[in-house]
Amino acid sequence: DGGITQSPKYLFRKEGQNVTLSCEQNLNHDAMYWYRQDPGQGLRLIYYSQIVNDFQKGDIAEGYSVSREKKESFPLTVTSAQKNPTAFYLCASSIFAGVSNEQFFGPGTRLTVL
Amino acid sequence: AQTVTQSQPEMSVQEAETVTLSCTYDTSESNYYLFWYKQPPSRQMILVIRQEAYKQQNATENRFSVNFQKAAKSFSLKISDSQLGDTAMYFCAFMKIDQFYFGTGTSLTVIP
Numbered sequence: 001d002g003g004i005t006q007s008p009k010y011l012f013r014k015e016g017q018n019v020t021l022s023c024e025q026n027l028n029h030d031a032m033y034w035y036r037q038d039p040g041q042g043l044r045l046i047y048y049s050q051i052v053n054d055f056q057k058g059d060i061a062e063g064y065s066v067s068r069e070k071k072e073s074f075p076l077t078v079t080s081a082q083k084n085p086t087a088f089y090l091c092a093s094s095i096f097a098g099v100s101n102e103q104f105f106g107p108g109t110r111l112t113v114l
Numbered sequence: 115a116q117t118v119t120q121s122q123p124e125m126s127v128q129e130a131e132t133v134t135l136s137c138t139y140d141t142s143e144s145n146y147y148l149f150w151y152k153q154p155p156s157r158q159m160i161l162v163i164r165q166e167a168y169k170q171q172n173a174t175e176n177r178f179s180v181n182f183q184k185a186a187k188s189f190s191l192k193i194s195d196s197q198l199g200d201t202a203m204y205f206c207a208f209m210k211i212d213q214f215y216f217g218t219g220t221s222l223t224v225i226p
Contacts, residue, residue, distance in 0.1 A: 031212065040123070042205060043216040050212060058213070090159065102149065103214060105159035 003027065004106035006091050011111045013085075021076045021109045023091035030096035032074035033103060036060060037088040046089075049074055050096070078111065085113045118208050120217035127196045128225050134181075135191045135220045137206030143167075147209040148182065148189045153219075154202040162204070165189065196224045 004025045013019045025032065031050050035043040045058030049068040063082025068074055074093075078085045088110050092103040117140045127133035139148070150162040165173045165182050172180050177197075181190045193200055201224045206217040 033214075035216075040218060042118075042218040043214075045213060048213070088157065092159075102161045102164060108157050 004091060004093055004104055006089075006106035006109050009107065009109060011109055013111070013113050015113055016080045018080060019078050019085075019111065021078065021089055021091075021111070023074045023076065023106060025072055025074075025091075025093045025104075025106075027093060027095075027104065028071070029093035029104070030071070031094045032068070033092040033094075034058075034064075034066065034074070034076045035090040035092065037090055037108075043090065046076065085111060087111060118206055118215050118217040120204075120206055120220050122220045123218070124221045124223075126223040126225055127193075129196055129198060131196055132192060132194045133196055133222065135193075135204050135206075135222065137189045137191070137217055139187050139189065139206070139208045139215075141187070141208065141210070143210050145210075148180075149207040149209065149214075150178070150180070150189075150191045151205045151207060151216075152200075152202045153205065154199075159205075163191065193222075198224050198226060200224050 007022045033048040034046040037043050044060050046064050047066040049055035052071050055066050055068050065077045090108045091106040094101040094103045119138045146167045148165045152160045152162045163173050163175045163178050172182050177194045179192045203219045203221050205219045208215045
């Protein structure tokens with residue numbers, strides 16, 4: 001089955017530790033995205049990538065980093081510089097950026113920093 | 115900057131009735147796309163319907179339809195014959211070029 005997988009579903013980390021969230025897609029999509037979802041704030045874009053080895057900052061990139069070494073993978077690292085990392089994180093992909101393609105979403109990862 | 119506003123944080127509707135969710139957006143672009151996404155309790159985001167701004171005809175998908183008013187920058191979602199499975203958060207989204215901009219969502223509860 002084609003789709004987007006995110007792991008783990010729940011993640012707990014101590015304050016000050018870096019943590020990496022996984023996102024993998026087998027849809028052969030060029031573009032991938034990371035969003036953060038907080039109650040009452042909808043989805044906010046963290047980073048996005050249109051092609052391998054290239055990515056751009058979204059609206060709230062501070063304290064986050066990404067890599068895009070493979071087309072199917074777009075991991076997100078939440079660094080200790082992120083002041084309030086506890087949130088629900090969603091990964092998405094689309095065929096390619098620049099046209100009216102819908103975004104397909106993964107099931108999300110709930111990160112809790114203790 | 116593009117902004118998307120959903121002014122109804124919570125709504126409820128009786129099963130089999132019709133409900134309309136509101137969405138307004140602000141942009142200076144002339145060519146863009148609009149979407150409604152549904153997020154049920156499982157939190158999996160699912161596309162409900164999409165509308166191209168250059169098309170005057172309102173999009174429909176089975177029980178879901180939109181009222182797109184380009185001049186007013188309004189994009190409301192109408193759900194007919196509401197079903198219990200429609201209970202979810204609904205997000206309006208605006209897309210131009212390579213980025214999506216989401217509203218804050220409307221939590222819809224369908225009452226049996």
